[in-house]
Amino acid sequence: MSVAERIPTTHRGQVLTLTAAAAAWVTVYWVNGWLWDTLLYNGFGMDPDARLTGTVHFFVYDTIKIALLLVAIIFIVTVLRSYMSIERTRALLGGKREGVGNVMAAGLGVITPFCSCSAVPAFIGFVAAGVPIGVTLSFLIASPMVNEIAIGMLFSLFGWQVTAIYIGAGLIVAIVAGWVLGRLGVQKWVEPFVFETKLGGQVIDSAAGLAFDQRIQMGAEEVATILRKIWPYLLVGIGLGAVIHGWVPTDFFTTYAGPGNPFGVLVAVAIGVPLYSNAAGIMPLVEALYDKGLPMGTLLAFMMAVVALSLPELILLRRVLKPPLLAAFVAVTATGIVIIGYLFNLILG
Amino acid sequence: MIIKVLGPGCTNCKNLERVTRQAVDALGVDATIEKVTDYPTIAGYGVMATPALVVDEKLVLSGRVPTTAQVRELLTPLAV
Numbered sequence: 001m002s003v004a005e006r007i008p009t010t011h012r013g014q015v016l017t018l019t020a021a022a023a024a025w026v027t028v029y030w031v032n033g034w035l036w037d038t039l040l041y042n043g044f045g046m047d048p049d050a051r052l053t054g055t056v057h058f059f060v061y062d063t064i065k066i067a068l069l070l071v072a073i074i075f076i077v078t079v080l081r082s083y084m085s086i087e088r089t090r091a092l093l094g095g096k097r098e099g100v101g102n103v104m105a106a107g108l109g110v111i112t113p114f115c116s117c118s119a120v121p122a123f124i125g126f127v128a129a130g131v132p133i134g135v136t137l138s139f140l141i142a143s144p145m146v147n148e149i150a151i152g153m154l155f156s157l158f159g160w161q162v163t164a165i166y167i168g169a170g171l172i173v174a175i176v177a178g179w180v181l182g183r184l185g186v187q188k189w190v191e192p193f194v195f196e197t198k199l200g201g202q203v204i205d206s207a208a209g210l211a212f213d214q215r216i217q218m219g220a221e222e223v224a225t226i227l228r229k230i231w232p233y234l235l236v237g238i239g240l241g242a243v244i245h246g247w248v249p250t251d252f253f254t255t256y257a258g259p260g261n262p263f264g265v266l267v268a269v270a271i272g273v274p275l276y277s278n279a280a281g282i283m284p285l286v287e288a289l290y291d292k293g294l295p296m297g298t299l300l301a302f303m304m305a306v307v308a309l310s311l312p313e314l315i316l317l318r319r320v321l322k323p324p325l326l327a328a329f330v331a332v333t334a335t336g337i338v339i340i341g342y343l344f345n346l347i348l349g
Numbered sequence: 350m351i352i353k354v355l356g357p358g359c360t361n362c363k364n365l366e367r368v369t370r371q372a373v374d375a376l377g378v379d380a381t382i383e384k385v386t387d388y389p390t391i392a393g394y395g396v397m398a399t400p401a402l403v404v405d406e407k408l409v410l411s412g413r414v415p416t417t418a419q420v421r422e423l424l425t426p427l428a429v
Binding site: 113204 | 357359361388395398399401408410411412413416
């Protein structure tokens with residue numbers, strides 16, 4: 001039985017369930033810090049200044065904090081996004097020229113509910129409907145890179161400035177990268193079957209005609225699906241964050257990857273591209289590294305490289321893009337991320 | 350009736366197939382369930398977000414995994 005089927009079907013039952021869930025959320029979030037302080041320092045008599053204590057405290061406290069944030073963010077984002085659909089996005093992009101189209105595609109890439117597993121049918125659907133390839137690529141770059149869950153997490157952990165920078169930077173990379181790739185005349189590097197596909201049937205708008213309780217169900221279902229999928233990444237990320245928090249000397253990263261190192265961003269992106277995680281799993285790591293004095297531009301570049309370019313998505317895109325275009329896609333996006341990283345280290349540093 | 354589950358074989362597609370089988374069993378209709386995994390055919394139905402459900406060549410749902418009850422509601426008027 002799926003999670004959605006466990007939610008009461010009556011309106012009253014749903015309101016009660018939601019209220020109870022919200023109350024439980026606030027309570028746990030509230031007592032999380034106090035609970036571990038009391039338990040570790042008083043209960044087990046651990047020394048608050050010892051490294052091991054710091055590591056253990058970071059791990060247990062962050063696991064619960066991040067899990068709570070994720071539940072709330074995924075639920076709210078899914079319910080809000082259920083009002084938008086990829087079919088509406090295509091209708092909005094149809095007939096738009098490059099330039100304006102790239103800007104719109106990047107913006108819509110952020111708010112359209114989209115799973116990278118649909119990258120191929122979406123690409124075919126866009127291109128076969130006459131959306132320019134560069135505009136389609138802007139959408140496909142922005143969608144994973146400016147991730148709503150990452151937005152929510154960054155906002156909760158670092159405040160609105162960093163969040164605004166992340167959104168702005170991600171949009172700029174997606175707009176420029178898509179525009180550049182479109183300018184390169186990449187038609188010949190798209191697999192021919194894409195242009196031969198005839199769009200048949202009638203289009204169903206997946207956002208239309210849903211009752212509010214269906215959207216609530218979708219939200220609950222999505223929370224369960226995503227948490228089930230990402231918990232190993234999350235624990236590895238928090239574990240690494242905890243080890244860094246407790247054991248890495250404060251000046252270690254500032255010496256080797258701090259503002260003084262001209263290759264810092266380059267190295268961060270080079271590590272981030274092959275690394276496959278998700279925005280949520282990477283966040284505890286970013287938090288711990290930031291505490292150790294790594295510059296925010298480097299960290300944002302690292303995070304974007306991890307979420308925007310991943311091997312599974314590239315393997316999917318290989319179905320529609322020939323190797324030269326795929327290579328250009330990776331190169332242009334990675335270059336954009338590197339430039340953004342340096343720019344923000346310069347501005348914020 | 351012929352029901353097609355469209356999707357490249359991701360978790361969502363398997364979930365959609367599962368709830369569809371449950372709905373068909375619950376309704377007791379005579380239906381064959383097929384899987385469509387190749388992208389040109391999927392896109393040919395006008396689908397841009399998988400998983401999707403096609404009943405007798407007509408697209409009835411795309412981009413989400415419904416509950417068994419919702420599939421039953423979708424199939425009931427079509428099962429003549």
